Amino acid sequence: DVKVTQSSRYLVKRTGEKVFLECVQDMDHENMFWYRQDPGLGLRLIYFSYDVKMKEKGDIPEGYSVSREKKERFSLILESASTNQTSMYLCASSLGGLWGTEVTYEQYFGPGTRLTVT
Amino acid sequence: TQLLEQSPQFLSIQEGENLTVYCNSSSVFSSLQWYRQEPGEGPVLLVTVVTGGEVKKLKRLTFQFGDARKDSSLHITAAQPGDTGLYLCAGDSGGYQKVTFGTGTKLQVIP
Numbered sequence: 088d089v090k091v092t093q094s095s096r097y098l099v100k101r102t103g104e105k106v107f108l109e110c111v112q113d114m115d116h117e118n119m120f121w122y123r124q125d126p127g128l129g130l131r132l133i134y135f136s137y138d139v140k141m142k143e144k145g146d147i148p149e150g151y152s153v154s155r156e157k158k159e160r161f162s163l164i165l166e167s168a169s170t171n172q173t174s175m176y177l178c179a180s181s182l183g184g185l186w187g188t189e190v191t192y193e194q195y196f197g198p199g200t201r202l203t204v205t
Numbered sequence: 206t207q208l209l210e211q212s213p214q215f216l217s218i219q220e221g222e223n224l225t226v227y228c229n230s231s232s233v234f235s236s237l238q239w240y241r242q243e244p245g246e247g248p249v250l251l252v253t254v255v256t257g258g259e260v261k262k263l264k265r266l267t268f269q270f271g272d273a274r275k276d277s278s279l280h281i282t283a284a285q286p287g288d289t290g291l292y293l294c295a296g297d298s299g300g301y302q303k304v305t306f307g308t309g310t311k312l313q314v315i316p
Contacts, residue, residue: 091247118302130248130293130306137302145303177247181302192236192297192304196247 090114091197093178099203106165108200110178118181119161120194121145121153123174130177136161168204176200208232209294209307217313218284226279226310228294235297237277238304239268242291284314 094109112119120135122145132145134153142153150172154162161180165172179194212227228237236255240248252261254270254277261268265288267280281288294307 120303129308132303135303179247192295192302193238193250193253194248194295194304195250196240199245199247201245 091178091180091195093176093197093200095200096198097201097203099205100165100168101205102169104168104204106168106202106204108163108165108176108178108202110161110163110180110197111159112161112180112195113159114180114182114195115158116180116182116195117158119155120179120181121151121161121163122177122179123147124177124199125174133163168202170204172202173204174202176202209296209305211292211294211307211310213310214308215311215313217315220286220314220316221283224281224284224312226281226292226312228277228279228307230275230296232296233274235274237270237274238295239277239279240293240295242293244290248291248293281312284312286314286316288312289314 091112100106118137121133122130124130131147133147133151134142134145136142136155139155139158152164177199178197181194209228209230218224236253238253239251241251242248252268257272257274259270265282269278292310295304297304
């Protein structure tokens with residue numbers, strides 16, 4: 088079974104603090120993703136990475152950065168946390184490329200980090 | 206930007222009832238996934254459909270991919286309280302394995 092773990096389930100930070108959210112997957116997946124999930128807005132992609140040291144902006148990258156130094160680990164960084172970054176943060180990974188004769192887009196999620204910025 | 210609209214947004218039913226959730230788009234997808242998310246947890250993959258017209262069954266859940274690969278449905282027979290959760294569909298949205306998630310259907314099954 089694919090396992091995706093996130094460093095914290097709940098986090099409370101103050102405005103202006105630098106925040107690190109860590110995600111680790113154990114299935115040698117190529118791709119990793121960071122989403123935030125807010126009521127009424129659904130899942131929105133912040134950043135994703137398709138290889139070590141490679142990253143691409145998603146739909147809402149402002150105020151965030153990411154780091155992928157090792158294949159299994161993908162970090163999300165809030166440089167200066169603000170109250171509008173209070174949200175549920177979800178990390179996901181996917182195999183990437185061809186699997187048999189099909190391209191697979193299946194994503195495997197971690198349990199999420201509920202971040203509150205006060 | 207590809208959009209996936211799900212309906213209904215909310216559904217509250219009694220245990221034992223049947224229900225259908227819809228996922229619609231004007232875009233064609235090469236594959237479509239369904240996920241279930243319980244409160245406070247991450248989404249869990251239920252199924253992937255890849256062929257137009259395909260039907261897949263997972264116990265009491267039946268998933269269908271539209272012939273034109275633009276829409277999908279999830280039918281639950283004899284719903285149980287354990288089926289309660291947020292149901293999300295997702296379709297591929299370009300390179301690098303990105304997907305677009307639907308707007309979600311929140312299901313509550315009352316014992």
